[in-house]
Amino acid sequence: MLKLKAARTLPARASALGWRMLDPRSCWSLRVDLVAAAGPMSAADLPLAIDVCRAATRGDWSALWLGPDEQLLVGLDSAHAQLAPRLAAALDGVAHSIVDVSHRQAAIELSGPGATRLLAMGCPLDFDLRSAPVGFCTRTVYAKAEVVLWRQDTQRFQLQAWRSFLPYVTGLLALGSQELTAGI
Amino acid sequence: MLIIPCPYCGPRPELEFSYGGQAHVTRPTAASNPSPAEWNAFQYERANLKGLHAERWRHIHGCARFFNVVRDTTTDEILRSYRSGEK
Numbered sequence: 001m002l003k004l005k006a007a008r009t010l011p012a013r014a015s016a017l018g019w020r021m022l023d024p025r026s027c028w029s030l031r032v033d034l035v036a037a038a039g040p041m042s043a044a045d046l047p048l049a050i051d052v053c054r055a056a057t058r059g060d061w062s063a064l065w066l067g068p069d070e071q072l073l074v075g076l077d078s079a080h081a082q083l084a085p086r087l088a089a090a091l092d093g094v095a096h097s098i099v100d101v102s103h104r105q106a107a108i109e110l111s112g113p114g115a116t117r118l119l120a121m122g123c124p125l126d127f128d129l130r131s132a133p134v135g136f137c138t139r140t141v142y143a144k145a146e147v148v149l150w151r152q153d154t155q156r157f158q159l160q161a162w163r164s165f166l167p168y169v170t171g172l173l174a175l176g177s178q179e180l181t182a183g184i
Numbered sequence: 185m186l187i188i189p190c191p192y193c194g195p196r197p198e199l200e201f202s203y204g205g206q207a208h209v210t211r212p213t214a215a216s217n218p219s220p221a222e223w224n225a226f227q228y229e230r231a232n233l234k235g236l237h238a239e240r241w242r243h244i245h246g247c248a249r250f251f252n253v254v255r256d257t258t259t260d261e262i263l264r265s266y267r268s269g270e271k
Contacts, residue, residue, distance in 0.1 A: 053193055067247035068192055124185065124197035141199055141245050 018112040019173050026080035028073040032096035044090030055137045064137040111156040114180050121176040189265045192247045204240030206230045207252040
């Protein structure tokens with residue numbers, strides 16, 4: 001616990017070591033039948049991730065596959081107000097649910113050659129490119145916290161954690177960065 | 185750590201799952217007017233097998249779906265997994 005507290009006081013140094021908090025973004029939880037929604041979403045120029053554990057991007061918006069009928073839509077904060085009416089118009093007549101979860105979670109970016117090792121300190125998934133290629137996304141765990149993980153490039157990941165877990169997750173990331181830098 | 189094959193997401197570490205007890209326990213319908221003994225059996229009596237056991241798991245920190253797994257309780261070997269409603 002003491003170690004975690006100490007790590008939390010070093011955000012500037014930690015950010016130099018490959019992870020940083022991202023600006024607030026617009027996040028929506030979309031529950032819909034993927035087969036029924038594929039056509040309407042495409043016609044409205046909105047993304048829908050069809051492949052299991054893969055993200056799809058279209059324009060400013062990305063859709064992350066979280067479950068067989070669950071998607072996380074992520075976009076710019078500036079476009080936030082436009083999405084709900086666009087989605088409602090696109091999915092008119094298709095049973096669906098859209099929930100604004102922008103304030104529920106915050107995003108952390110991990111990048112650089114140490115990113116996979118830093119992730120592996122808390123997440124038991126295999127980050128080899130064969131099992132987690134670019135575009136891979138899933139809900140998983142980082143230590144004891146539930147997170148959404150998205151591989152945006154070979155050495156760049158986005159980690160979304162619920163805000164109440166942020167001190168815990170960032171504390172562990174800071175500690176992990178220090179350990180990697182020290183070569184432990 | 186067990187590697188559990190989620191029928192939706194593929195093989196994942198045990199940490200992402202929660203256990204849901206014995207599978208295929210059928211709730212008596214109201215129309216069948218269950219006796220107290222039948223109701224008791226539904227609520228409390230489980231097989232507690234040594235050997236192949238069909239059980240429910242939920243990929244709670246993943247796709248959040250319930251599904252079924254056949255596991256050997258003596259070796260922890262998982263033979264297969266299948267979606268809820270399938271046999």
